[in-house]
Amino acid sequence: MIERVHRIGQGMFLALQKPMSRAFESTANPLNHLGVLTIFFLWVVLISGIWLLIFFSTSVSGAFDSVEYLTNEQWYLGGVMRSLHRYASDAAIVTIFVHILREFMFNHYRRNRWFTWVSGVPLVWIIFPLGITGYWLVWDELAQYVAISSAELMDSIPIFTDSMAGNFLNDDLVSDRFFTLMAFFHLIGMPIFLVFGIWLHVFRLTSPRINPPRRMMAATLLCLLVLSAVYPAVSHEQADLAMTPMVLRLDWFYLHFYPLIQITSPGWVWLMLIATSGVIVIAPWAPREKAESPALVTLDYCNGCERCVDDCPFGAVEMVPRTDDTNYSHQAEVDPDLCTSCGICVGACPTATPFRSRGDLVPGIDLPDRSAATLRDEIVAADEQGATPRVLVFGCRDDRQLRDLQEAGARCIPVNCVGQLPPSYIDFALSRDHADGIMLLGCENGLCTYRFGANWTEQRLARQRDPMVRRRVDLSRVALGWQAPWSGCRNAVDKYKEFTASLAK
Amino acid sequence: MKWLTEITFYGLFAAFVGVFSAWPDYQLVAADRAIVSVVFSHAGQRVGDCRILTQDELNELPPNMRTMNDCPRERHPVRVLLRSDSETLYDATLQPSGIWADGKSNIYKRVEVQAGTHQLFVGVSDSGDDAGFDYEQSSVVDLVPGRNLIVQFDEQSQQIIIR
Numbered sequence: 001m002i003e004r005v006h007r008i009g010q011g012m013f014l015a016l017q018k019p020m021s022r023a024f025e026s027t028a029n030p031l032n033h034l035g036v037l038t039i040f041f042l043w044v045v046l047i048s049g050i051w052l053l054i055f056f057s058t059s060v061s062g063a064f065d066s067v068e069y070l071t072n073e074q075w076y077l078g079g080v081m082r083s084l085h086r087y088a089s090d091a092a093i094v095t096i097f098v099h100i101l102r103e104f105m106f107n108h109y110r111r112n113r114w115f116t117w118v119s120g121v122p123l124v125w126i127i128f129p130l131g132i133t134g135y136w137l138v139w140d141e142l143a144q145y146v147a148i149s150s151a152e153l154m155d156s157i158p159i160f161t162d163s164m165a166g167n168f169l170n171d172d173l174v175s176d177r178f179f180t181l182m183a184f185f186h187l188i189g190m191p192i193f194l195v196f197g198i199w200l201h202v203f204r205l206t207s208p209r210i211n212p213p214r215r216m217m218a219a220t221l222l223c224l225l226v227l228s229a230v231y232p233a234v235s236h237e238q239a240d241l242a243m244t245p246m247v248l249r250l251d252w253f254y255l256h257f258y259p260l261i262q263i264t265s266p267g268w269v270w271l272m273l274i275a276t277s278g279v280i281v282i283a284p285w286a287p288r289e290k291a292e293s294p295a296l297v298t299l300d301y302c303n304g305c306e307r308c309v310d311d312c313p314f315g316a317v318e319m320v321p322r323t324d325d326t327n328y329s330h331q332a333e334v335d336p337d338l339c340t341s342c343g344i345c346v347g348a349c350p351t352a353t354p355f356r357s358r359g360d361l362v363p364g365i366d367l368p369d370r371s372a373a374t375l376r377d378e379i380v381a382a383d384e385q386g387a388t389p390r391v392l393v394f395g396c397r398d399d400r401q402l403r404d405l406q407e408a409g410a411r412c413i414p415v416n417c418v419g420q421l422p423p424s425y426i427d428f429a430l431s432r433d434h435a436d437g438i439m440l441l442g443c444e445n446g447l448c449t450y451r452f453g454a455n456w457t458e459q460r461l462a463r464q465r466d467p468m469v470r471r472r473v474d475l476s477r478v479a480l481g482w483q484a485p486w487s488g489c490r491n492a493v494d495k496y497k498e499f500t501a502s503l504a505k
Numbered sequence: 506m507k508w509l510t511e512i513t514f515y516g517l518f519a520a521f522v523g524v525f526s527a528w529p530d531y532q533l534v535a536a537d538r539a540i541v542s543v544v545f546s547h548a549g550q551r552v553g554d555c556r557i558l559t560q561d562e563l564n565e566l567p568p569n570m571r572t573m574n575d576c577p578r579e580r581h582p583v584r585v586l587l588r589s590d591s592e593t594l595y596d597a598t599l600q601p602s603g604i605w606a607d608g609k610s611n612i613y614k615r616v617e618v619q620a621g622t623h624q625l626f627v628g629v630s631d632s633g634d635d636a637g638f639d640y641e642q643s644s645v646v647d648l649v650p651g652r653n654l655i656v657q658f659d660e661q662s663q664q665i666i667i668r
């Protein structure tokens with residue numbers, strides 16, 4: 001059931017990706033940078049917020065006037081900053097939502113990635129109040145609505161003895177102190193939690209990216225600036241507690257659930273919010289994915305080269321002092337709780353070479369459930385099948401195009417991640433005449449289930465990263481089935497046909 | 506061409522953000538309606554009378570707990586009725602807060618009414634007696650559209666206030 005949802009969702013994302021790939025290389029595609037784009041938007045929010053703070057008055061009487069001053073008198077800077085502050089916050093909600101959806105659809109939340117997934121939930125619970133308290137500070141009619149509705153929400157929690165909404169009965173009851181408290185939450189309290197939450201969200205990842213590509217930052221900033229100039233953010237009328245605002249221009253990104261407080265009840269809204277968060281939190285275990293054996297180090301073949309440590313996307317391998325009596329000083333050790341069985345470490349291991357003639361093929365690090373020896377056996381066996389030219393496809397098992405290729409008659413060897421394939425296997429298949437061409441199928445950079453599979457493979461083939469493909473390998477006989485700056489691929493099946501035809505010439 | 510597609514995507518993104526940042530409008534209250542908010546916290550009377558302890562009973566208590574009166578903690582719920590002309594807008598019995606039911610009853614209710622002149626009646630009962638009200642207030646109010654009329658209970662004067 002859940003796999004079907006994933007498949008449908010992936011289809012939708014890939015359909016969106018297609019027209020986008022006409023405009024962007026995979027490394028510049030915003031869909032592949034949603035998390036870091038959110039962080040970039042938060043930077044814009046922070047910087048524009050600092051400017052607003054300089055002129056903002058944290059008192060009931062002064063707040064509205066100071067924001068009006070910024071918007072109208074100082075429109076060329078303060079007004080633009082205000083609009084940027086708002087639109088960047090809204091844009092962050094869009095990227096967060098799409099980020100969550102995409103990680104879910106591409107199954108990037110189960111197995112050992114549960115922690116990153118679950119730690120995203122508190123971040124959402126921080127970002128919403130952060131944005132909502134921002135609306136409160138303007139002290140216009142929208143702020144009045146937000147303040148009263150938020151107070152109704154708080155009052156429905158049966159721990160407060162006095163009604164918080166009772167503080168908003170008339171203008172005299174709203175004190176400067178209360179206002180300062182809200183400003184404190186918005187300006188200091190919640191941002192501190194947010195920074196800590198972001199750190200927690202990414203701390204289990206190796207080399208987490210913090211910034212999107214420069215061009216993307218420039219383009220998004222420019223489009224928010226243009227939006228701010230064309231359609232500046234403005235206030236409603238000043239808050240007047242003796243009257244009720246009748247028509248509001250709600251910011252639907254942050255306040256979409258507020259009308260539900262009036263339509264249903266605050267209790268229902270809590271229930272809905274808590275239930276949604278609960279479903280997200282338990283999603284990695286509902287249903288639990290079949291456990292796979294973690295990577296296994298065989299000391300007899302581990303020379304302590306550290307490449308597995310460098311390439312593991314989840315920080316699951318570390319070097320520890322040697323426990324046997326060889327001359328090497330260190331050995332690799334896998335933390336089974338962090339290992340996702342992606343096999344990228346096997347792809348990085350220099351001892352995972354199919355050319356080995358003596359003894360069994362046992363590399364220093366290997367996947368017990370999908371071993372390097374099995375892969376070699378499958379290459380040799382594939383030799384027997386099919387028509388010429390013989391194109392052998394090594395395809396990521398998570399890539400939905402693998403099935404399409406199989407249906408198109410390709411000889412496919414599934415791997416856990418395309419990064420699992422050591423470059424020596426390509427050399428082996430071509431030089432030992434087991435294939436006329438090799439096609440690698442993986443998820444494009446940024447979409448990879450294991451983060452760096454496509455990235456490391458591209459670098460290994462471009463001879464920029466160890467282990468590199470040997471110079472004798474004719475790269476014109478190697479094709480990439482994902483979008484990369486040099487692959488020329490938009491669709492794996494088309495690419496396969498095109499590649500096969502080019503080999504036949 | 507590539508440039509154009511890129512600009513189109515960023516433009517669409519900005520338009521999406523701009524549009525839903527303030528549209529569509531949300532009609533909180535219809536143009537010809539006003540609001541009556543009943544908002545107060547009031548403690549119901551205690552469910553039983555206090556009893557004066559005998560000297561023997563007092564002697565049995567630890568010295569720091571010797572008070573003459575033994576009063577039950579539990580309080581009666583508070584009933585609130587709001588009527589506009591002859592239409593009942595709100596009639597609820599609110600339980601006291603606290604696990605021992607010894608706290609205040611909290612009332613927070615916003616009711617939409619047709620704008621215009623109304624004869625408003627508010628009754629509050631805190632003695633558990635359903636036959637009548639312990640406090641009553643009625644007044645003729647003129648509600649302009651969008652007006653937020655507040656009904657409160659003033660603990661000092663023990664009176665219902667409509668303003």
Ligand code: SF4
Pocket residue numbers: 294295311312313314315316317334338339340341342343344345346
């Ligand atoms: S299998 Fe993947 S996650 Fe596990 S140690 Fe190797 S590279 Fe790291």
